[in-house]
Amino acid sequence: MRSMTGYGRGEEATGAGRVVVELRAVNHRFTEIGVRLPRSLAGLEDRLKRLVGTEVGRGRVDVLVSLEEYAGRQATVEVNQALASAYHQALLEIKRLLDLPDEPRLADLVALPEVVLVRDAEAEVETWWPAVEGAARQALGQLVAMREAEGAAIWQDLAHRIGNLEQIIKAIEVRAPAVVEAYHRRLGERVEELLRGAGHPGAAAIDGTRLATEVALFAERANVTEELVRAESHLEQLRKCEAMAEPVGRRLDFIVQELNREFNTVGAKANDAEISRLVVEAKAELEKVREQIQNLE
Numbered sequence: 001m002r003s004m005t006g007y008g009r010g011e012e013a014t015g016a017g018r019v020v021v022e023l024r025a026v027n028h029r030f031t032e033i034g035v036r037l038p039r040s041l042a043g044l045e046d047r048l049k050r051l052v053g054t055e056v057g058r059g060r061v062d063v064l065v066s067l068e069e070y071a072g073r074q075a076t077v078e079v080n081q082a083l084a085s086a087y088h089q090a091l092l093e094i095k096r097l098l099d100l101p102d103e104p105r106l107a108d109l110v111a112l113p114e115v116v117l118v119r120d121a122e123a124e125v126e127t128w129w130p131a132v133e134g135a136a137r138q139a140l141g142q143l144v145a146m147r148e149a150e151g152a153a154i155w156q157d158l159a160h161r162i163g164n165l166e167q168i169i170k171a172i173e174v175r176a177p178a179v180v181e182a183y184h185r186r187l188g189e190r191v192e193e194l195l196r197g198a199g200h201p202g203a204a205a206i207d208g209t210r211l212a213t214e215v216a217l218f219a220e221r222a223n224v225t226e227e228l229v230r231a232e233s234h235l236e237q238l239r240k241c242e243a244m245a246e247p248v249g250r251r252l253d254f255i256v257q258e259l260n261r262e263f264n265t266v267g268a269k270a271n272d273a274e275i276s277r278l279v280v281e282a283k284a285e286l287e288k289v290r291e292q293i294q295n296l297e
Contacts, residue, residue: 001242002297003150004028004059004249010138012131017069019128021135023052023143027295028060035063043125044132051133055140057247058297065132078117087112147297154292155242161285161292162235165259168282169228169235172266175274176224224266224275231262249296256290 008023033052035045044065052061091104110116234255241248241255260283267279 001151001155001244001248002144002147003154003295004147004297005150005295006143006146008139008141008143008146010135010140010142012134012138014131015070016127017067019131019135020066020068021132021139022064022066023061023136023139024064025056025059025061025143025147028058031056031058032060033063034061035065037065038067041065041067041125041128041132044129047129048132048136051136052140055144056297058249061143063136065135067128080115080117084109084112084115087115151296154295158238158289158292159242161289162238164285165235165282166232168278168285169231172224172270172275172278173228175272175278176228176270224269227262227266227269231259231266234259234262247297249293252293252296253290256286256293260286 004025004027006023006025010021012019031053033049033056035048037045037048048063048065052063087109088104091108094100095102095104237255238252241252244251263279263282263286267276270276270279
């Protein structure tokens, strides 16, 4: 289990120069890898993305590659003759139209965009790839180690909260039968009170069958056994996610949604102040779980 945040740095030196690769990872719903390379190494972008993608299953990763060459590359100067000629003709046309006295000057032409281009000699991309790859793998190793360490810390907190949720479920299981018993008692007392108030001759002998039927109907409506069993199953699935090798963030998010749905149903069906309090407590724990899993890959 890994978090989505982390940092890694790698460095490789060759006889021609030094390459440094830095990786910075942050939370993101999907996998997004951005690469910033020196212009001379732009051809390596796709290879770097594939390499980083082998270790990053989710999150935004920014890859920064810097290159320091020990021997400076020789620059070349190029003249765009066709463009210079076109500019010259355009300047002559402007002179004629505006009846200007001055002729176009060389300094005017050279200052125009793209007439004179200064280019650095291109680095040999393939000769630099082994160094770039080596530095990137070093950075990936550090990044993964940091993400795993943070993931382990997050899981410790999640495991604690899963334990709290299990205790809440057990408390609801213990309380649930008492809710039906309390309803039975209240209903009997209410019926007796109404019969006495009306002077009914059968006040002392309430129809036990009718009362039992009403209690049974209430018990059926208030039965939360299925919801609690499913909630326990969801918590067990949460625990199993710790040992999974693949990214589990989305799976965890889905399970938490299902848990929230079960607790909502329990709260709606139970019709009991104590169970309602326990449901609120459970949902507060679930919100903290949800906040934590947003950081997981």
